[in-house]
Amino acid sequence: MALIEVSHLQKSYGAIRAVKDVSFSVDRGEVVGFLGPNGAGKSTTMKLLTGYLRPDAGKAVVAGFDVTEDPVAAKAHLGYSPEGAPAYGEMTVREFLRFAADLRGLAEPAARVADTLKLCRLEEVAGQAIDTLSKGYRMRVGFAQAVIHDPAVLILDEPTDGLDPNQKFEVRRILKDMAARKAVIVSTHILEEVGELCTRVIVIAQGEVRCDEPKERFLQRGADLNQVFRQLTA
Amino acid sequence: MSDTPATPGPRAGAAFLAVLRREFAGYFRTPLAYVFLAVFNAFAISLAFFVGNIYEAGVASLDRFFLYHPWLWAFLAPAAGARLWAEERRQGTIELLLTWPVTVWQAALGKFFAAWLFLGCALLITLPMAFTVCYLGDPDVGVIVSGYVGSFLCAGACLGIAAVASALTRSQVIAFVTGFLACFVLVLVGYGVFDELLAGAFSSGTVDAVRRLGLWRNLEPFTLGLVDVRPVAYFLTAAFAGLGLSTIIVERR
Numbered sequence: 001m002a003l004i005e006v007s008h009l010q011k012s013y014g015a016i017r018a019v020k021d022v023s024f025s026v027d028r029g030e031v032v033g034f035l036g037p038n039g040a041g042k043s044t045t046m047k048l049l050t051g052y053l054r055p056d057a058g059k060a061v062v063a064g065f066d067v068t069e070d071p072v073a074a075k076a077h078l079g080y081s082p083e084g085a086p087a088y089g090e091m092t093v094r095e096f097l098r099f100a101a102d103l104r105g106l107a108e109p110a111a112r113v114a115d116t117l118k119l120c121r122l123e124e125v126a127g128q129a130i131d132t133l134s135k136g137y138r139m140r141v142g143f144a145q146a147v148i149h150d151p152a153v154l155i156l157d158e159p160t161d162g163l164d165p166n167q168k169f170e171v172r173r174i175l176k177d178m179a180a181r182k183a184v185i186v187s188t189h190i191l192e193e194v195g196e197l198c199t200r201v202i203v204i205a206q207g208e209v210r211c212d213e214p215k216e217r218f219l220q221r222g223a224d225l226n227q228v229f230r231q232l233t234a
Numbered sequence: 235m236s237d238t239p240a241t242p243g244p245r246a247g248a249a250f251l252a253v254l255r256r257e258f259a260g261y262f263r264t265p266l267a268y269v270f271l272a273v274f275n276a277f278a279i280s281l282a283f284f285v286g287n288i289y290e291a292g293v294a295s296l297d298r299f300f301l302y303h304p305w306l307w308a309f310l311a312p313a314a315g316a317r318l319w320a321e322e323r324r325q326g327t328i329e330l331l332l333t334w335p336v337t338v339w340q341a342a343l344g345k346f347f348a349a350w351l352f353l354g355c356a357l358l359i360t361l362p363m364a365f366t367v368c369y370l371g372d373p374d375v376g377v378i379v380s381g382y383v384g385s386f387l388c389a390g391a392c393l394g395i396a397a398v399a400s401a402l403t404r405s406q407v408i409a410f411v412t413g414f415l416a417c418f419v420l421v422l423v424g425y426g427v428f429d430e431l432l433a434g435a436f437s438s439g440t441v442d443a444v445r446r447l448g449l450w451r452n453l454e455p456f457t458l459g460l461v462d463v464r465p466v467a468y469f470l471t472a473a474f475a476g477l478g479l480s481t482i483i484v485e486r487r
Contacts, residue, residue: 050333075335082333086326088256090263099256103334105248145330 001064002027003153003183008058009048018044020207021058026183026200028152031175033198033215034187037233041207042187043083046157049185050080063152076104079151083158085142089131093122093141096130100145112148120144120174136167143171147178154184160193172197191225194218205233249336253344261314261352274310274356278302279363296378297457299363303385304449307353307392308421312413314352315396316406318345319484323404328484342481346397350473353389357382377459384456387469388449392417394476401480417449424448 002025011019019041026032036042047053049060051067051074060067063077088096097116101109117123120140125133130141143159159175160168175184175197186197194201194215201218203211210232211218221228261267278299282288286298322328331341364378392413399413400406422428424445432441445451452465 047329052329052333072335072337075333078333080330080333082326082329084326086330088260088327089325090260091256099252100334102252102255103249103336105335 003063004049004185005061006045006049006058007060009045009055009060010057011044011048011053011055017207019048019055022204022207022209023058024202024209024212026153026185028183029180030200031179031184031186031198032200032202033194034185034202034204035189035191035194035229036187036204036210038189040204040233042204043157044207045204046080046155046185046187047082050078050155051075052082076149077151078153078155079146079149080155081142081146081157081159083161085139085159087130087138087141087145090129092127092129093117093133093137093144094126096141097144097148100148104149106149116144116148119147121170135162136164139163139167139171143174152182154178154182156184156186158187158189160188160190168193191229194225203229203232249334250340250344253331253336253341254348257318257345257348258351260317260348267352270310270313271356271359274306275359277306278360281305282363295373296364296367296381299360300381300385300453300457301450303388304421304453307385307389308417308449309414310356311353311389311392312396312399312410312417315349315393315413316400316409318349318397318400319480320400320403320406320409324406332484338481338485342397342477342484346393346477346480349393349397350390353393354386357386357389374459377457380459380461381457383461384453384465384469387456387466387473388453391420391449391469391472391476394473394480395420397476397480398483401483420447420449422448424451 004024004026006025007023009019009022010017022041022045024032034042034045044053048055049062049067051060051071054068062074065074065077067074088099091099094113094117097113098109101112106112117126120143122137122140122144125137130138133141139159139162143156146154146156160171163171172193175186179199186193188194188197198215200214201211202209218228219225261270281302282296282299286301288296288298319328322331332338364382367373367378368375395416396409396413399416400409402412403409425448429441429445432444436444447468452468455462455465
């Protein structure tokens with residue numbers, strides 16, 4: 001059984017149909033790159049999948065739990081970092097992660113916090129208030145809260161946005177380390193990341209899936225990925 | 235790290251307690267909490283002395299001290315409650331909190347009780363007032379205790395209103411002003427001047443019904459040592475209706 005199953009999701013904001021009819025599934029070991037122009041419905045699909053928004057129709061199943069009907073169980077198996085990696089800025093990194101661990105009711109929360117700080121290379125800023133951190137560190141804090149419980153499903157909305165090349169490399173390194181054991185969805189509008197990060201590509205435009213195929217086949221569509229992207233999303 | 239998550243899901247109590255602890259500690263993370271406690275204390279005591287003339291009255295009782303509490307809570311409960319949801323929306327952390335394995339009700343209860351406890355701390359700091367009265371005279375301790383209970387319930391009612399105001403906006407300033415105005419109306423209701431205004435337009439039955447909704451009208455019996463069902467129900471209804479409404483507002487997204 002796939003760890004993520006999305007069938008016929010729909011969501012409108014007033015008259016705007018942000019997600020029209022989106023279906024796909026993701027197995028363990030897959031890293032799916034979610035591509036699409038801004039406003040294509042990538043973030044809305046992720047918000048539906050994580051239970052932040054309720055779908056108008058269709059359903060999302062995470063690790064066997066329906067997100068609408070059994071949200072707490074689904075969310076326990078899910079790690080999510082929203083766009084911009086929001087966090088409680090007045091807390092220190094360690095306090096914030098400890099809060100996430102306590103809220104999730106993890107066994108040995110202090111040990112989980114220590115492991116996660118190490119995994120995400122946050123140890124040197126663990127005592128600093130999140131508000132005082134650079135963007136690179138803040139993105140890593142967002143990532144850290146998403147993986148602290150070692151979830152089966154990981155959903156990251158633009159985790160490399162605004163990072164410098166070294167920081168991007170770092171995020172990719174951590175993702176690759178854990179990807180084999182998880183189902184991962186990463187949204188991005190940086191096409192070059194597809195080759196390095198993903199095993200599969202889903203292109204979304206105007207609230208619809210325009211393309212869903214293995215990375216290799218996507219890369220064969222043309223030498224100029226920007227042109228491929230423009231054609232698919234037109 | 236294992237293949238599947240270590241825990242199938244958190245216990246409901248764990249999430250509630252985690253939110254409660256974070257929110258309560260959150261007040262003390264900024265200097266604002268101490269300013270708040272100092273302001274509350276200073277106003278509570280100086281209003282009793284300089285406006286209420288508690289000393290000149292020559293009676294060992296705190297009713298003139300509690301007389302001004304509806305005013306204090308109308309101002310300070312919205313100040314403490316403004317951050318409850320508005321700050322989550324502003325920082326974007328609401329999207330984190332609501333995608334963590336916690337129901338909106340657990341989160342809302344944790345937040346509300348953290349804020350109420352914080353207001354309770356403000357009230358506890360005024361206890362030297364009670365000790366002073368006990369030292370100077372021979373007051374009825376039961377009456378003082380019931381006064382404190384009433385004031386704490388009154389704080390909860392104002393906080394319920396503040397929670398609704400906070401759930402409606404991403405701006406703490408707007409949340410504070412709206413919450414304050416709503417509480418302020420409940421303070422005014424039951425004051426003589428306000429009653430006369432109403433009496434000009436409505437029948438005496440209506441005026442009396444409206445009077446019953448005033449904060450002071452419901453707090454007064456407590457300050458006289460009378461713990462009646464009706465004022466208790468009034469304060470708790472306002473507190474939990476506000477809590478419930480704010481939760482419904484947050485759930486609708």
